[in-house]
Amino acid sequence: MRIKTKGFKKRTSVDEALKILLSHTPLPSIxxxxxxxxxxxxxxxxxxxxxxxPPFDRAAMDGYAVRAEDTFGASQTNPIYLKVAGEVKIGEAKEIEVKPNEAIKIATGAPLPKGANAVLMYEYTRELDEEIEVLKPVTPGKNVSFKGxxxxxxxxxxxxxxxxxxxxxxxxxxxxxxxxxxxRRAKVGIISTGDELVNLGEKLSEGKIYESNSYMLASLVKTSNSIPERKGIVKDNKEEIKKAIKEALSNDVIIITGGTSVGKRDLVPEIIAEIGKILVHGISLRPGEPTGFGVIEDKIIFMLPGNPVACFVAFETLIRPMLQKMQGLSLMAYSHYLVAKGILKRKIPSEIGRRDFVRVKFDGKYVEPIRVSGAGILSTLVRADGFVIVPENLEGFEEGEEVEVRLFHNYFPAP
Missing domain, CATH: 3.90.105.10 (Molybdopterin biosynthesis moea protein, domain 2)
Known part of the structure; x- marks a missing residue:
C-alpha cells in the first residue's frame, strides 16, 4: 500500500500538527x-x-445593636447606660426598632434592627438587670455587614x-x-490493537504481554475532565479493526494504540485512509514519532504507538490540548505540571527539528536524565521525578545548563 511505502520521510512538526488538529476540533457544546x-x-x-x-444589613459580631452616637464618650471610668429593649436571633425577622439610648441584643448574622447603625461587642459592655454599661464607643457601621x-x-x-x-x-x-x-465533557473511545496483547486476569503465554495502554490512557482522559470508554483488545486483523473503529464512532474522539507505524502489520493508517482521511502521520517528536490522526465522519481519531511512554507523550502533547479546546479552555501544553529549575548533571543530546521528551530525576537542585530512548519501558516514567522538553530549535542541553523540569509528583490533576 502507498501509505506503508512512503514511511516517515516527511515528519510534521509538533506545532504544525497541533495547528492542524485544532483546526479540525469541533467547537464545545453546552x-x-x-x-x-x-x-x-x-x-x-x-x-x-x-x-x-448579604441580602440585608446584618450583625458581624455577637453583641448589641445600637445607635453609634449613643456610645460616644463612653469609657471604663465614665460608662454610658443603655436600656436593653429586646433581642434578635439569627434567622429571625423581627419588627423591632432601636430608639435613642436603647440597645438590642443581637447574634452574628441576625438582621440589624431599624434605627441601629453599629454593633457593640459584648467585651465592651457590662450587663446589669435591664440595661448595659457601655465601656467603649463604636463608630457608625462598626461590626455590621451591609446589604450588598x-x-x-x-x-x-x-x-x-x-x-x-x-x-x-x-x-x-x-x-x-x-x-x-x-x-459538555467529551466521550473518548480507546481501542488497543495487537496479537500479543492479553486482558488482565488471563494467563500469560510465551510472546504475550498484558494490555496496559488503555488503562493509562483512560486515566489521562479522566484528568482531562473527559469520559473514557475502553473498547478492549482488537487483534491485528483489518476487518476486526475496521469494525471496532466504526463501533467507537458513537464517541466524540477515538484513540487507537498499536499498528500505527509503517510495518506490514501496521494496519491502522491504511484503514483510516480507506474509511476516512489521514491529516497527519509521523510527527517530529521523541518518543512518539509514529503518532498520527485523521477524521472519520467528522470525528477525530488518533493513531498512537503501542509503546506506552510514546502513548503518554503523544497524549500530553496533542490529545489533552484538543480536549481542552472542546471544553472551552485556553490551550497551554503541559500547563498542568508544576515547573522547577535545576542544573543538568550530564548532557541531553537531540537534533534540530525534533521535540524531545526526556525523563529525568530531580533532587531539588540537580537534574539527571534517566533515558532519552526506550519508549516501551513504562517503569522509566514511574521512576522519573519529571521530564524536560528539548525544543525543536536546539540540539540538546549541555551538562551544567539550567533547565526547566515539569514535575510528576506535583502534577496538578486537571478537572
Whole structure:
C-alpha cells in the first residue's frame, strides 16, 4: 500500500500538527446541569448575582445593636447606660426598632434592627438587670455587614471558562442558583490493537504481554475532565479493526494504540485512509514519532504507538490540548505540571527539528536524565521525578545548563 511505502520521510512538526488538529476540533457544546454535578466542570457563560449578598444589613459580631452616637464618650471610668429593649436571633425577622439610648441584643448574622447603625461587642459592655454599661464607643457601621457589601445584584459572580471548585459550588448555592450551563465533557473511545496483547486476569503465554495502554490512557482522559470508554483488545486483523473503529464512532474522539507505524502489520493508517482521511502521520517528536490522526465522519481519531511512554507523550502533547479546546479552555501544553529549575548533571543530546521528551530525576537542585530512548519501558516514567522538553530549535542541553523540569509528583490533576 502507498501509505506503508512512503514511511516517515516527511515528519510534521509538533506545532504544525497541533495547528492542524485544532483546526479540525469541533467547537464545545453546552449542557445544563445541577450544581451538585458541577465540580470541575467548565462554565459556558458568566454567572450573575441574582440577589445582594448579604441580602440585608446584618450583625458581624455577637453583641448589641445600637445607635453609634449613643456610645460616644463612653469609657471604663465614665460608662454610658443603655436600656436593653429586646433581642434578635439569627434567622429571625423581627419588627423591632432601636430608639435613642436603647440597645438590642443581637447574634452574628441576625438582621440589624431599624434605627441601629453599629454593633457593640459584648467585651465592651457590662450587663446589669435591664440595661448595659457601655465601656467603649463604636463608630457608625462598626461590626455590621451591609446589604450588598460582598456582592451586589447584577455583578459577575463567576466568569465563563472558569473550572468550578468546591467553593464555587458553595457560592452558587448561597445565591439560590440550582442549575448552570457548562461545556459538555467529551466521550473518548480507546481501542488497543495487537496479537500479543492479553486482558488482565488471563494467563500469560510465551510472546504475550498484558494490555496496559488503555488503562493509562483512560486515566489521562479522566484528568482531562473527559469520559473514557475502553473498547478492549482488537487483534491485528483489518476487518476486526475496521469494525471496532466504526463501533467507537458513537464517541466524540477515538484513540487507537498499536499498528500505527509503517510495518506490514501496521494496519491502522491504511484503514483510516480507506474509511476516512489521514491529516497527519509521523510527527517530529521523541518518543512518539509514529503518532498520527485523521477524521472519520467528522470525528477525530488518533493513531498512537503501542509503546506506552510514546502513548503518554503523544497524549500530553496533542490529545489533552484538543480536549481542552472542546471544553472551552485556553490551550497551554503541559500547563498542568508544576515547573522547577535545576542544573543538568550530564548532557541531553537531540537534533534540530525534533521535540524531545526526556525523563529525568530531580533532587531539588540537580537534574539527571534517566533515558532519552526506550519508549516501551513504562517503569522509566514511574521512576522519573519529571521530564524536560528539548525544543525543536536546539540540539540538546549541555551538562551544567539550567533547565526547566515539569514535575510528576506535583502534577496538578486537571478537572
Amino acid at each position: 449542557e445544563e446541569i445541577g450544581i451538585s454535578r458541577g465540580l470541575n466542570r467548565v462554565l459556558a457563560c458568566d454567572i450573575l448575582a441574582n440577589i445582594d449578598v 457589601e460582598d456582592v451586589k445584584k447584577g455583578e459577575i459572580l463567576l466568569k465563563k471558562g472558569r473550572i468550578l471548585k468546591p467553593h464555587d459550588i458553595g457560592l452558587l448555592a448561597s445565591f439560590g442558583i440550582e442549575k448552570i450551563k457548562v461545556y
